[in-house]
Amino acid sequence: MKRPLLLALFGLAYLAAGAPPRGAGQSGKAIICLTYDDGLPSHLGTVLPQLQAAGLKATFFLNGIAGASTALGEASPAVVGWTTAAANGHELANHTLFHACPEELGWQKAYAIESYTVERMVQEVKAQNNLLALLDPARKIRSFAYPCNNLLIGTVDYGALLMQQGLVRYGRAGGDRLSVVTDLARINPMQMPSWMVEQGTTLAELVAFAEKAKKAGGVGIYQFHGVGAEFFTVSTETHQAFLAYLKQHANDYRVLTFSEAMEAIARK
Numbered sequence: 001m002k003r004p005l006l007l008a009l010f011g012l013a014y015l016a017a018g019a020p021p022r023g024a025g026q027s028g029k030a031i032i033c034l035t036y037d038d039g040l041p042s043h044l045g046t047v048l049p050q051l052q053a054a055g056l057k058a059t060f061f062l063n064g065i066a067g068a069s070t071a072l073g074e075a076s077p078a079v080v081g082w083t084t085a086a087a088n089g090h091e092l093a094n095h096t097l098f099h100a101c102p103e104e105l106g107w108q109k110a111y112a113i114e115s116y117t118v119e120r121m122v123q124e125v126k127a128q129n130n131l132l133a134l135l136d137p138a139r140k141i142r143s144f145a146y147p148c149n150n151l152l153i154g155t156v157d158y159g160a161l162l163m164q165q166g167l168v169r170y171g172r173a174g175g176d177r178l179s180v181v182t183d184l185a186r187i188n189p190m191q192m193p194s195w196m197v198e199q200g201t202t203l204a205e206l207v208a209f210a211e212k213a214k215k216a217g218g219v220g221i222y223q224f225h226g227v228g229a230e231f232f233t234v235s236t237e238t239h240q241a242f243l244a245y246l247k248q249h250a251n252d253y254r255v256l257t258f259s260e261a262m263e264a265i266a267r268k
């Protein structure tokens with residue numbers, strides 16, 4: 001896949017947080033959200049144990065659930081892992097069922113977003129909500145993340161429709177390392193910008209984004225994919241060190257799940 005194009009398109013949903021900071025510093029701490037997309041094996045094998053050791057909670061945007069084990073009599077490792085994650089206070093959130101993206105990102109035509117109707121997407125989001133409810137029955141309100149940070153089906157802003165239908169309450173969009181939320185009075189709760197963390201991002205770069213949020217008294221939302229594996233990968237060591245940084249600077253940051261962050265913003 002053409003990586004520069006891919007990155008550019010993932011960044012399409014970048015929303016400039018233009019106005020001067022307002023009120024964000026009132027709580028005295030910036031809000032940091034750690035979000036992880038696509039239900040990857042490294043989330044279960046690496047990220048969740050690291051978060052657990054650090055005592056931090058995060059949001060995982062899942063599309064489908066891998067449903068089988070290779071060992072007879074054994075439950076699906078993904079089902080066990082995600083159920084345990086939810087029981088431990090992590091947020092399981094909706095990333096559609098089949099993760100349709102624009103054809104130009106390399107998706108086959110039949111599965112690309114261009115072949116979708118809004119109704120088809122609504123059915124997928126409902127189906128994914130049902131899957132999530134089986135893993136995480138206690139949570140009644142779901143957040144949503146747009147596959148490939150693509151906000152549109154044709155010309156329709158389908159996230160707004162998902163919210164109006166009561167399927168999801170908050171939405172995470174894309175963005176880049178400038179996408180710190182600084183003006184909490186002027187947010188679109190269905191299009192919260194995040195930094196789609198790029199392949200090989202360093203600890204210093206991860207810290208710099210958090211420091212931007214701190215300086216603005218705002219919100220920094222990280223959109224991670226693979227950790228030590230898969231794609232858009234940051235190394236296991238870098239991820240571990242960043243969690244340690246957040247713990248060491250607990251006076252500066254509140255690390256919240258995406259829904260918790262949105263609720264905290266609404267209370268301001």
Ligand SMILES: [Zn+2]
Pocket residue numbers: 037038095099146147148
């Ligand atoms: Zn995704």
